[in-house]
Amino acid sequence: MRYKIAPSLLAADFARLGDQVSAVDGVADMLHLDVMDGHFVPNISFGIPVIAALRDLTDLTFDCHIMTSNPTTYLAELAEAGVDLVTMHVEAVADPTRAASAARALGLSFGVVVSPPTPWAAVEPFVELCDLVLVMSVHPGFGGQAFMPEVLHKVEAARKWVDSHGLTTDIQIDGGISDKTAPSARDAGANVFVAGTAVFGADDPALAVAELRAVIEGVTGV
Ligand code: DX5
Ligand code: ZN
Numbered sequence: 652m653r654y655k656i657a658p659s660l661l662a663a664d665f666a667r668l669g670d671q672v673s674a675v676d677g678v679a680d681m682l683h684l685d686v687m688d689g690h691f692v693p694n695i696s697f698g699i700p701v702i703a704a705l706r707d708l709t710d711l712t713f714d715c716h717i718m719t720s721n722p723t724t725y726l727a728e729l730a731e732a733g734v735d736l737v738t739m740h741v742e743a744v745a746d747p748t749r750a751a752s753a754a755r756a757l758g759l760s761f762g763v764v765v766s767p768p769t770p771w772a773a774v775e776p777f778v779e780l781c782d783l784v785l786v787m788s789v790h791p792g793f794g795g796q797a798f799m800p801e802v803l804h805k806v807e808a809a810r811k812w813v814d815s816h817g818l819t820t821d822i823q824i825d826g827g828i829s830d831k832t833a834p835s836a837r838d839a840g841a842n843v844f845v846a847g848t849a850v851f852g853a854d855d856p857a858l859a860v861a862e863l864r865a866v867i868e869g870v871t872g873v
Contacts, residue, residue, distance in 0.1 A: 654867045655680035655843045656860050657714050657823070661696055661794045662847030668701070672708050674856040681712040683825070683845045684734070685794075688719035691743050692792035699728045706733030714783075716764065716825065716845075718791050719743070723750045730757040738762035738785050738823075741773050751780040762823070766791055767799055771808040781820055783843065784809050788836070789826030794847040798827030803839040810840025830866040837867050 658679050663671035672682065684702055689695040702713065715734040717725065722739045723746075729737055737754055741763050744750050754761040762783035765774045767790055778784055786805045789796035806822060813820045824836040825845035833844055846863055853859035 652842055654837070654864065655821070656850075656864055656867075657681035657683040657843055657845045658850040658856065658860060659683040659685060659794065659825070659845050659847030660851070661685045662851040664851070665697070668705065669708055671851060671856065672705050672711075675850065675860055676709040676711060678857045678860045679711060679850075681714040681736070681843070682709065683847075684713060684715045686715060686717045686719060686725075687792065691720045691740070692718045694792045699725065699732045702729070702734060703732035712736060714738070716785065716791075721745075723753060726750075726753050726757055726759065730759050734759060736760040736762060736783060738764050738783060740764045740766060740791070741777065742766055742769055747777045748780060751777075762821075764791075764825075765805060767802050771805045774805075775808075775812060778809070778812055778820060779816070779818070783821040783823050784813075785823040785825055785845075786841070787826055788824050788828070788832075791826075795852075796827055798829075798832040800832075800835060803835060806836060806839035806841050828863075830863055833863060833867050 658675045687696040712735045714736045751761045760782040762781045764785040766787050809822045821843045822841050823843035824841040828846045829849040850856045850859045
């Protein structure tokens with residue numbers, strides 16, 4: 652299994668965003684960008700101009716987790732800003748099939764996200780449309796929350812579905828991921844790990860990525 656680490660910029664020092672992106676450039680696999688509107692979730696983070704401003708600093712895959720109402724509205728601007736992958740909440744997107752086509756027409760990869768209270772059955776019909784399925788392990792809106800192990804059965808269901816259909820869809824987990832919680836998500840079948848606080852809350856974000864990767868890969872003594 653190829654494991655990928657996606658540091659979440661939400662936990663970065665916003666006064667030094669460029670430096671924070673550079674700190675994980677070359678060590679992480681993706682940069683996770685949480686866009687919030689204060690409507691779909693009760694918080695406002697950063698938006699499309701901030702993403703565009705960071706694009707020239709790195710070749711990291713820009714993984715945009717959009718937590719807004721009517722997320723499809725922003726697809727063209729996200730593509731223009733240099734996003735590579737957009738993930739939309741199944742709770743927010745009216746028609747995931749249309750959203751996936753619209754994303755692909757703009758050259759974007761596409762994924763769906765499932766919040767903790769939403770059952771796996773709400774996502775399953777759309778997995779075949781997706782490059783990635785994101786299982787939230789906290790309620791969306793804020794970094795630094797405690798990991799919810801009760802969502803792991805959805806990661807297991809996703810892994811079973813993807814493997815039994817011969818697909819290579821990534822299965823991402825987001826919320827409360829650290830060296831303590833990542834192994835259980837890996838064992839359930841996740842292969843992409845979002846980590847905000849565990850990376851940007853550390854003194855050395857690059858080392859934190861390396862350590863998290865080592866724990867997930869089962870290597871000791873980094
Ligand atoms: C929450 C965001 C997460 C958040 C994770 O809505 O989707 O990506 O940044 O932060 P940590 O890793 O601190 O739980
Ligand atoms: Zn996120």
